[in-house]
Amino acid sequence: MAGTGVFSPGRAKIEARTLRRDRWWLEPAITFTVFTAFIIYSTIRAFWDVNIYSAEDHLLSPFYSPCLTNDCPEGASHLGTPVGDWFPLSPALLILILPLGFRMTCYYYRKAYYRAFWLSPPACAVAEPHTKYTGETRFPLIFQNAHRWFFWLSLPLPILIGYDGIDAIYADGEWKFGLGALVLLVAAVTLLAYSLSCHSCRHIMGGRLNHFSKHPIRYWGWTQVTKLNGKHMQLAWISLIAVWFADFYVLMVAADVFGDPHIG
Amino acid sequence: MTITESANNPKAFAPGVDKSKSYQANFKVWRGNSETGALQDYSVEVNDGEVVLDIIFRIQADQANDMAVRWNCKAGKCGSCSAEINGRPRLMCMTRMSALPPGEEVVVTPMRAFPVIKDLVTDVSFNYEKAKQIPAFAPKPREADGTYRMQQIDVERGQEFRKCIECFMCQNVCHVVRDHEENKKSFAGPRFFIRLAELDMHPLDTNDRQMLAQEKHGLGMCNITKCCTEVCPEHIKITDNGIIPLKERVVDRKYDPLFKILGLSKKKTND
Ligand code: SF4
Ligand code: SF4
Ligand code: FES
Ligand code: FES
Numbered sequence A: 001m002a003g004t005g006v007f008s009p010g011r012a013k014i015e016a017r018t019l020r021r022d023r024w025w026l027e028p029a030i031t032f033t034v035f036t037a038f039i040i041y042s043t044i045r046a047f048w049d050v051n052i053y054s055a056e057d058h059l060l061s062p063f064y065s066p067c068l069t070n071d072c073p074e075g076a077s078h079l080g081t082p083v084g085d086w087f088p089l090s091p092a093l094l095i096l097i098l099p100l101g102f103r104m105t106c107y108y109y110r111k112a113y114y115r116a117f118w119l120s121p122p123a124c125a126v127a128e129p130h131t132k133y134t135g136e137t138r139f140p141l142i143f144q145n146a147h148r149w150f151f152w153l154s155l156p157l158p159i160l161i162g163y164d165g166i167d168a169i170y171a172d173g174e175w176k177f178g179l180g181a182l183v184l185l186v187a188a189v190t191l192l193a194y195s196l197s198c199h200s201c202r203h204i205m206g207g208r209l210n211h212f213s214k215h216p217i218r219y220w221g222w223t224q225v226t227k228l229n230g231k232h233m234q235l236a237w238i239s240l241i242a243v244w245f246a247d248f249y250v251l252m253v254a255a256d257v258f259g260d261p262h263i264g
Numbered sequence B: 001m002t003i004t005e006s007a008n009n010p011k012a013f014a015p016g017v018d019k020s021k022s023y024q025a026n027f028k029v030w031r032g033n034s035e036t037g038a039l040q041d042y043s044v045e046v047n048d049g050e051v052v053l054d055i056i057f058r059i060q061a062d063q064a065n066d067m068a069v070r071w072n073c074k075a076g077k078c079g080s081c082s083a084e085i086n087g088r089p090r091l092m093c094m095t096r097m098s099a100l101p102p103g104e105e106v107v108v109t110p111m112r113a114f115p116v117i118k119d120l121v122t123d124v125s126f127n128y129e130k131a132k133q134i135p136a137f138a139p140k141p142r143e144a145d146g147t148y149r150m151q152q153i154d155v156e157r158g159q160e161f162r163k164c165i166e167c168f169m170c171q172n173v174c175h176v177v178r179d180h181e182e183n184k185k186s187f188a189g190p191r192f193f194i195r196l197a198e199l200d201m202h203p204l205d206t207n208d209r210q211m212l213a214q215e216k217h218g219l220g221m222c223n224i225t226k227c228c229t230e231v232c233p234e235h236i237k238i239t240d241n242g243i244i245p246l247k248e249r250v251v252d253r254k255y256d257p258l259f260k261i262l263g264l265s266k267k268k269t270n271d
Helices: A026-048 A091-104 A107-116 A141-154 A156-169 A179-196 A199-207 A216-229 A232-254 B003-008 B052-062 B125-132 B152-161 B169-173 B181-185 B190-201 B210-215 B227-231 B238-255 B257-261
Strands: B023-032 B037-046 B082-085 B088-091 B106-109 B116-118
Touching (some): A026 A232, A091 A141, A141 A199, A156 A179, A179 A232, A199 A216, B023 B052, B037 B052, B052 B106, B082 B169, B088 B227, B125 B190, B152 B190, B169 B227
Antiparallel strands (some): B023 B037, B082 B088
């Protein structure tokens, strides 16, 4: 790599790619490990299409909500099965494409995976290994600009997961406060908070305006989203873990590994 | 001690220093020019409360009179003393010795994205060239009574960016140019993205800076990995409040089919 970047002629001659001695590699290493584990887990769960619903407890895996094909277990399709038999693969794939697109184009996740997976750069002031760099100016990364569309398309999903949680509380005409319902509601709330803290949401809400004074309601909305937006990274992680755990919980209950503890 | 005597005695400049807290530190300082150079070792006294720039001065005074260092205010306000300390861009005058890992050697180098002139001094003219390419503030005509009226909430966002002290550490750390010299032609860098954002958000400015940012200043090259924000000594939220909002405004203009259909993408429509 001699001759480019920090080794370019004219710059201070220093052999090391970085002189940082703190553990700069720790953050990308954690991101890499957790994201990889999640991708493997969720891919298996999405294609597997087994133990996704506990009919007894009305617990549906968030990866399968809403469940739209005839393959769905009975009682799991709150929106009906408009897709019918047309889609031969797991019904999760129809839905997961939205949160997948939303997170792949998310400004925070972009930062995280550009650093951890693409090493561009691995950490600040650590020279990246690539000799060429064009950023997000051309195919395929220019499609990161579609983020706002994924925002709109995936916005209903946390609400539907919240509905699943409520459905588990009021199951078969009776009240039942189970741990599973709580797990789904926590996933729903954190996912919604993550969606609302989105940078595109902030822009749509009021960020694109130059005269806040002419739009008091949008200005108020913008200030609220701005507060959430400051926690966007934390919400990205919390909601990811929450939805991961919710699916795992449903898997355990549906596979009868343990019963859903409940009151009532 | 007479005045002349005290001026010649470096210790006299620090009256009241508690010498019981002083210690010897090992410094490695990069010495050289645009052709050649290397890290050089210095063992130097550190007193309680000192910053890295103090130590550089002491090395300069006692051991290396010809060592070049650029500084002005020693108060974190002029942006002159930018360097890299233990590999991270820092203002030397704002980096307390007590905040560095105790007992470890301290490595000080010039900024690594710009050509070096001598020792710790780099040639930052790249940034002045970029500054020149940004069209000046172009306000709309004054109101009938000859004044401008702006609400505080309408100008607030831009005021954050006015805190910039032009230390150029964000420019230095940005991998787009730090790791790719050839991108310097087409990339203005984070400091100038916040300048563009500030003007674009200004309620009186009439220029269209959105297409300019994307097409001329290389906004699309930024992959929002946020190193600029991490190093900014003024804690300006360069990415969250400047670059990302600007990128979203560019999406309105260039990449959003709905805006195209509604005919909103032709000109700046940020009422
Ligand atoms: S966020 Fe963009 S401008 Fe800032 S350092 Fe990273 S690539 Fe450069
Ligand atoms: S934005 Fe911050 S880091 Fe960049 S030049 Fe201004 S003060 Fe320095
Ligand atoms: S920026 Fe992260 S979800 Fe939109
Ligand atoms: S000397 Fe002015 S900022 Fe350090």
